[in-house]
Amino acid sequence: MNNEQASPLEFPCRFPIKAMGLAECDFDALVTSIIRRHVPRLPEGAAVSRASRGGKYLAVTVTIEATSREQLDAIYRDLSGHARVLMAL
Numbered sequence: 001m002n003n004e005q006a007s008p009l010e011f012p013c014r015f016p017i018k019a020m021g022l023a024e025c026d027f028d029a030l031v032t033s034i035i036r037r038h039v040p041r042l043p044e045g046a047a048v049s050r051a052s053r054g055g056k057y058l059a060v061t062v063t064i065e066a067t068s069r070e071q072l073d074a075i076y077r078d079l080s081g082h083a084r085v086l087m088a089l
Helices: 027-036 069-081
Strands: 013-022 047-051 057-066
Touching: 013 027, 013 069, 027 047, 027 057, 027 069, 057 069
Parallel strands: none
Antiparallel strands: 013 057, 047 057
């Protein structure tokens, strides 16, 4: 059984990706640029940012049109591998 068959997701599908890091002025742009490597036609307004209660952290949620499990795995690998991304969900 390949990954496509084992996945409960049916592709293509809308899929939210969340990354969290320190609330620096360009963190949302960083997350968007990493995701854009895998989703070149990311629509305007796909990213939504939310600061933590104390303002120290920023959560960026980018909703994409996912085409495969491999695409999602590659996005999470790139996000998790970046020093400024503390967590990717």
